[in-house]
Amino acid sequence: MAVFTEVSEREAGELVHRLQLGELRELRGIQGGIENTNYFLTTEQDGARQEYVLTLFERLTAEQLPFYLYLMKHLARHGIPVPDPHALAGSAGKDEEHGQLLHRVAGKPAAVVDRLRGASVLDPGPAHCAAVGAMLARMHLAARDYPRHQPNLRGLAWWNETVPVVLPHTTPEQAALLRSELAFQNHVAEGSLYAALPRGPVHADLFRDNVMFEDGRLTGFFDFYFAGVDTWLFDIAVCLNDWCVDLSAGAHDQARAAAFLDAYGGVRPLAAAERRLLPAMLRAGALRFWISRLWDFHLPREAALLQPHDPSHFERVLRQRVAHPPLA
Numbered sequence: 001m002a003v004f005t006e007v008s009e010r011e012a013g014e015l016v017h018r019l020q021l022g023e024l025r026e027l028r029g030i031q032g033g034i035e036n037t038n039y040f041l042t043t044e045q046d047g048a049r050q051e052y053v054l055t056l057f058e059r060l061t062a063e064q065l066p067f068y069l070y071l072m073k074h075l076a077r078h079g080i081p082v083p084d085p086h087a088l089a090g091s092a093g094k095d096e097e098h099g100q101l102l103h104r105v106a107g108k109p110a111a112v113v114d115r116l117r118g119a120s121v122l123d124p125g126p127a128h129c130a131a132v133g134a135m136l137a138r139m140h141l142a143a144r145d146y147p148r149h150q151p152n153l154r155g156l157a158w159w160n161e162t163v164p165v166v167l168p169h170t171t172p173e174q175a176a177l178l179r180s181e182l183a184f185q186n187h188v189a190e191g192s193l194y195a196a197l198p199r200g201p202v203h204a205d206l207f208r209d210n211v212m213f214e215d216g217r218l219t220g221f222f223d224f225y226f227a228g229v230d231t232w233l234f235d236i237a238v239c240l241n242d243w244c245v246d247l248s249a250g251a252h253d254q255a256r257a258a259a260f261l262d263a264y265g266g267v268r269p270l271a272a273a274e275r276r277l278l279p280a281m282l283r284a285g286a287l288r289f290w291i292s293r294l295w296d297f298h299l300p301r302e303a304a305l306l307q308p309h310d311p312s313h314f315e316r317v318l319r320q321r322v323a324h325p326p327l328a
C-alpha cells in the first residue's frame, strides 16, 4: 500500500464535514499506486452511503495541483467519465468559478474526488482497447477549451534532466540505449513535423490500471496527476505501449492496436504529421516510462509498503519499438 502519510479518522472526518459530504463512516488506505497517498472514504448522508477517494499529494506542489484538479472538473462537466473533485462548501465564486478543490490534510496538499465504479481490466481485449481509444479522443476534444496551461512535467525536459541521474545505475548497454534514444527524441522534437502535431491537455499516464470498467463498459479514466499540455500523439503512444503490447515480451499486439486506433480515429481522425511520427512517439512513450521506473527503482522514497514497477519492461518495449516500427 502506498501510504506515505498516515491520516487520522479525526482529520479525514473534519475534511468530510468541510466539504459537506456527510459523516465519515470508514477510512481505508488503498493498496497500489506509487506516487501519492490514497484512502477510500465512506460517508453517510441522509441515510445513503457514498464512496470517495482522498489523495494526499507527496511530490506535486500546491502551485502545480490546480491544473489537474480543475482539468478533472472541466472534463466531468463535459461528460467525460472522470472522478469529480469536491469543492469546499461556499467557496464557489470566491477564488474560483468551481470553488476551492485543493485542501490540506496532515500537512500535505489534498483532494477528495468521487470513487469510480468498477475495476481495472489488466488483460484487455480489442473491445476494451477500442473503448479506451474512443474515450481518449473524446477527452482530447473536450479539453481543447480548458483555460489553464501546464506543461507535461514528465516530458522531454525531465528526460534530459533525469537520464544523467539514472545512468550510474545501468549497464553499459542500457546506458548506450538511453543516451542514443534521448538524442533521437531531442532531434525529433526540433523538427517541423513535431511542431505540426496537434496538442492540448493530455493524461500522459493512461495505463490499464488508470481506467475502470464495469460489466465490460468503461466507467472512467482516473489518476490525472501526470497530465499536462503536450501532443495528443504522446497520449496515444502511451496507451498503445500499455494497452496494446504483450506484457511478457513488450511486443506490439496488432489486433488490439488496430482496435484502439480505429476507435480513436472514428472520433478524431489522425493528422498526417501524427501518422508520420507515430513510430517515433511510441519510442518516446517507452523511453519516458523506462526513465521514470529506473528513477523510482534506484532512488526510492519511504512508504508504508511500496511496490515499484519493473524498469526492464520498458527497456524491452523500447527495444521492440526501435527494432519493429509499426507501419505509419
Ligand SMILES: Nc1ncnc2c1ncn2[C@@H]1O[C@H](COP(=O)(O)OP(=O)(O)OP(=O)(O)O)[C@@H](O)[C@H]1O
Pocket (backbone or CB within 6 Å): 002, 030, 031, 032, 033, 034, 035, 036, 037, 038, 053, 083, 113, 114, 115, 116, 117, 209, 210, 222, 223, 225
Ligand atoms: N477515483 C477513483 N475511483 C476508484 N478507485 C480509485 C480512484 N482513485 C484511485 N483509486 C484506486 O486507488 C489505486 C491507487 O491510485 P493511483 O493509481 O491513482 O495511485 P497513485 O500513487 O496516485 O498513482 P500511480 O498509478 O501513478 O502510481 C488505484 O489503483 C485504484 O484502485
Ligand SMILES: N[C@@H](CCO)C(=O)O
Pocket (backbone or CB within 6 Å): 205, 207, 226, 289, 292, 293, 309
Ligand atoms: N504508469 C506508471 C506509474 C506512474 O507513473 C508506470 O507504470 O510506470
